[in-house]
Amino acid sequence: xxxxxxPQDVGLNKGLTEITYAVDEDGSYVQVPSLGxxxxxxxxxxxxxxxxxxxxxAIEQIRAGERSPIAYHMARNLMTVGLLxxxxxxxxxxxxxxxxxxxxxxxxxxxxxxxxxxFGISPDALQKIPDDLEASFDED
Amino acid sequence: MRTDTDIKIPFTHRQAxxxxxxxxxxxxxxxxxxxxxxxxxxxxxxxxFGYFPFVRLNNLPLTTFRxxxxxxxxxxxxxxxxxxxxxxxxxxxxxxAALDRKLDQxxxxxxxxxxxxxxxxxxxxxxxxxxxNLIAYGRRNGDYLISDPVFPDPVTCPEEDxxxxxxxxxxxxxxxxxxxxxxxxxxxxxxxxxxxxxxxVCNVMTRAPVRLIGxxxxxxxxxxVAHWPRKLGEEKAALNLGQLIxxxxxxxxxxxxxxxxxxxxxxxxxxILDDNRLLVLSxxxxxxxxxxxxFALIGSRICKNRASQTETYPALADIxxxxxxxxxxxxxxxxxxxx
Numbered sequence: 001x002x003x004x005x006x007p008q009d010v011g012l013n014k015g016l017t018e019i020t021y022a023v024d025e026d027g028s029y030v031q032v033p034s035l036g037x038x039x040x041x042x043x044x045x046x047x048x049x050x051x052x053x054x055x056x057x058a059i060e061q062i063r064a065g066e067r068s069p070i071a072y073h074m075a076r077n078l079m080t081v082g083l084l085x086x087x088x089x090x091x092x093x094x095x096x097x098x099x100x101x102x103x104x105x106x107x108x109x110x111x112x113x114x115x116x117x118x119f120g121i122s123p124d125a126l127q128k129i130p131d132d133l134e135a136s137f138d139e140d
Numbered sequence: 141m142r143t144d145t146d147i148k149i150p151f152t153h154r155q156a157x158x159x160x161x162x163x164x165x166x167x168x169x170x171x172x173x174x175x176x177x178x179x180x181x182x183x184x185x186x187x188x189f190g191y192f193p194f195v196r197l198n199n200l201p202l203t204t205f206r207x208x209x210x211x212x213x214x215x216x217x218x219x220x221x222x223x224x225x226x227x228x229x230x231x232x233x234x235x236x237a238a239l240d241r242k243l244d245q246x247x248x249x250x251x252x253x254x255x256x257x258x259x260x261x262x263x264x265x266x267x268x269x270x271x272x273n274l275i276a277y278g279r280r281n282g283d284y285l286i287s288d289p290v291f292p293d294p295v296t297c298p299e300e301d302x303x304x305x306x307x308x309x310x311x312x313x314x315x316x317x318x319x320x321x322x323x324x325x326x327x328x329x330x331x332x333x334x335x336x337x338x339x340x341v342c343n344v345m346t347r348a349p350v351r352l353i354g355x356x357x358x359x360x361x362x363x364x365v366a367h368w369p370r371k372l373g374e375e376k377a378a379l380n381l382g383q384l385i386x387x388x389x390x391x392x393x394x395x396x397x398x399x400x401x402x403x404x405x406x407x408x409x410x411x412i413l414d415d416n417r418l419l420v421l422s423x424x425x426x427x428x429x430x431x432x433x434x435f436a437l438i439g440s441r442i443c444k445n446r447a448s449q450t451e452t453y454p455a456l457a458d459i460x461x462x463x464x465x466x467x468x469x470x471x472x473x474x475x476x477x478x479x
Contacts, residue, residue: 020157043382044390
């Protein structure tokens, strides 16, 4: 890649430059800061589009009474049942149970705190889910 | 017990393309062993290719263009005779206390972290990815001063974030791993370190006994890519492709899945070893890198449904086969040059 061809397509990294290696006019390799590249931005958007879909689905299922609010926070934090179980120090099958409204309603304060700590929120916030995935989710 | 005094080790931060070679370069340079990022990457034999469909990342097959985490630093250190102490911890408190003790002794410390918990990253880069390296070089008001090689400037990181990041869960959990330099030799043999580093990469790229690794791995992946739409359906095929592009181009590769970084290494080595043949191979490596960039470009158009008639999965597979063939020839020539 030539220095003059180093792409500067601003995308998801919001003006943060990263280093690419490219060849200058004399044929020598130099470090060139890049603001991003469109193919990368596309691939990154694709990954986040998928995450967004999962969060939206979780919100719908919670409202329909199929899953507990933990499903929302789990999706919001890009976690799977396995990863959440590992962070909370709870077995997978118990996490699966707590993902159901009935299992969730039986949780005591200390278990709620445990989940809340993993997500970095208060136990009260754990109960709440937004009406809609906030617009800001796509922005920062 | 944690001390709350501020401390700032005079540490020179230089931005790098890749976190691990950047950490190696900055950390060694701190001890007077000035080493550019490409040299650290090449001596550490960082270049690699592996397609591991049985390892799942975000539920998609893992493709990697670099060696496993910690190997670059380990290899550079052993090839230059630099002594490094590695420590691993069971619990976060003792891990942070050990970090504080080293900082109090004016020792910059490399840490392995999970990027998800590092809030100084833009959110778009915060995935559960446990292979990020950074250097802690001080403390201020309870925050840590961090030289993160992929950032233009040093950053600060709250204690809680760093603690969580060092004890991230999931695949390849860092388990609080930290490392620091304990001794640097008075003289180093750069030439033989470069030769050893090159030979190791040639071996793994052309002589790996399994078909998922090296140039054989690229060819194997080509065969898979061609059939993705038929086997997985368009949607899933596009996701697989998107992940592949991200592994190749996402922050920390220097472009083209580290191929440009390696070309820069070959160029620097040509001057050090005074061998013009390496310069020629550096140019060839650049051309191969450009082919990988074509792959990402066309692939991304397919992901976005903007591809032309000729831009198809089989066409992508042809590019991969071409990369595989070119790299095979390059590494064979390269081996001949250094042996």
